[in-house]
Amino acid sequence: MNALIIYDSMYGNTKTIARTIAEGVTGNVKIIKAGDVRPMDDVNLLIVGSPTQGGRYTKPIAAFLNEISGKIKKGTNIAVFDTRMPSTWVKIFGFAANKLADYFKKEGFDTVVAPEFLLVQSAKGPLMDGEREKAMLWAKNTCRTMNP
Numbered sequence: 001m002n003a004l005i006i007y008d009s010m011y012g013n014t015k016t017i018a019r020t021i022a023e024g025v026t027g028n029v030k031i032i033k034a035g036d037v038r039p040m041d042d043v044n045l046l047i048v049g050s051p052t053q054g055g056r057y058t059k060p061i062a063a064f065l066n067e068i069s070g071k072i073k074k075g076t077n078i079a080v081f082d083t084r085m086p087s088t089w090v091k092i093f094g095f096a097a098n099k100l101a102d103y104f105k106k107e108g109f110d111t112v113v114a115p116e117f118l119l120v121q122s123a124k125g126p127l128m129d130g131e132r133e134k135a136m137l138w139a140k141n142t143c144r145t146m147n148p
């Protein structure tokens with residue numbers, strides 16, 4: 001199994017989560033920051049994660065999605081996550097993970113598990129207690145649920 005994790009991160013929290021997810025995923029795992037992306041060869045599981053900024057994913061993630069549009073191999077398992085703040089007022093803008101799932105839906109791919117979100121205490125972090133453990137469980141669940 002070849003997994004590719006693409007993430008973006010301004011303050012390091014999403015990077016920490018991406019690394020935790022990489023530890024929880026079985027098989028070959030490549031983890032790459034959006035912007036440093038190389039072509040995707042033989043990827044069975046593509047995981048994309050972004051900080052929520054202004055209710056959506058970041059520009060480097062948008063550029064990555066633009067680049068792979070129409071080129072995702074049939075049968076690729078897709079999973080998405082974001083980091084976000086717990087405050088209720090931000091809800092009106094939406095969140096990165098949901099918009100990532102919407103993007104993949106438009107490309108013809110359902111995510112193999114529900115989009116995950118991990119909470120930061122404030123914009124710069126740190127992550128709230130238990131969020132790394134949550135990410136690890138989600139990674140393991142993703143591998144159990146995905147198609148071989």
Ligand SMILES: Cc1cc2nc3c(=O)[nH]c(=O)nc-3n(C[C@H](O)[C@H](O)[C@H](O)COP(=O)(O)O)c2cc1C
Pocket residue numbers: 008009010011012013014015051052053054055056083084085086090093120122123124125
């Ligand atoms: C410009 C900016 C806009 C943000 N907008 C939102 C938002 O709409 N909703 C939200 O929950 N968090 C928002 N945040 C908080 C980010 O989600 C938080 O900074 C991020 O999860 C931290 O991840 P990182 O350390 O990987 O950058 C925003 C942060 C920045 C810097």
